[in-house]
Amino acid sequence: MTATSAPESYPETYYAGAYWGARKESPEDCARRTAGLLELLAECDPFLSHWYKPARSRKDARKHPLMPPDVPTLTGLFQRGVNREPGGPPIEELGFRFSFDNGGAAGDCATMRINGGMDSAAVPNHCVLTVPWRGPNADRVLTVSVLTKAVRAMVLSWDPDWALATSNAYERQYREPVSAPFSLGWITYLSRRIGTVPPLPEPVHVEQVEGRGTLMVLTPERFTVANPEHIALARSVRGLLAQAGLMPAATS
Known part of the structure; x- marks a missing residue:
């Protein structure tokens, strides 16, 4: 596959994500982990310290804050997000979904999408x-300081196999x-469950996350596809x- 430059009219956008394999958990388990995540994100930056329940409009949402996080409330929201066929019983192995902003x-805007409790190899x-x-x-x-803290918050809350903060344009x-x-x-x-990270060249920064695994930061400045050195x-x-x-070996 040949890489092509992203159109200049499109801004370079970013996201952070954590992913893990089959792990059967209850709605309450997911709620506890989410509550811990929200508390840690609030320490990363003031912008990540206020969240709201899903609603028909932003005006309505602001009447229903999720902060400070309440485990019973979050448990109910995960229960409502159970995966099922229309009109059918819950599909337990597909866990629970919950999205909010x-x-x-x-x-x-910041948005959060969580799918936890899945005990299936089909979707992480x-x-x-x-x-x-x-x-x-x-x-x-969009700085190393804040995004590193956000990724660490995900790791400490969900114990994923891997996590990242990245540019959508780079992934495309x-x-x-x-x-x-x-x-x-x-x-x-x-995660250390994956293996041991080898020595990496400068300016890559490598640090351990409380005995769970290894975190790697490619560049101290904002990573962008417009910079050939970053690529x-x-x-x-x-x-x-x-x-x-x-x-796995890359194809491009």
Whole structure:
């Protein structure tokens, strides 16, 4: 596959995500983990300290805050998000879904999508945070400091197999193999269950996350597909991780 540059008219957007394999958990288990995540995210940046229940409009949502997080309330929301066939019983192995946001305007909003409690190899459990791409909130959040804390918060809350914060444009240009369980991001975490991270070249920063696994930060400045040095570094590190058996070989 040949990489092509993203159209200049489209802003480079980013997200953070954590992913893990089959793990049977109850709605209350998912609620406890989510409550812990929201508390940790609130420490990352003020923009990530207010969240609201799903509603028909932002005005309605602001009447129903999720902060401070309440486990019984979150448990009920996960119970409502049980996967089922229309009119049929719950499909227990497919777990529970819950999505919400922080009430921001288009381009200046954070959203959270969680699918937990799945005991199936068909689709990984996941927790995905999309972040703003314009305005002063984006200027603060789209930094190594904030996104590293956000990824760590996901790791400490959900104990995933892998997690990352990355550019959507980079993912579009360098698609992973269909069978790949994970890819490389601007910030990447690999659980020690996956294996041991090899030595990586500068300026990559590597740190441990409380005995759970390894977190890698490619660049201290914002990673972007417009910077060829960033792309070259990402492909080099991706290759080293593949050689160490931590990721499947890339196809592009």
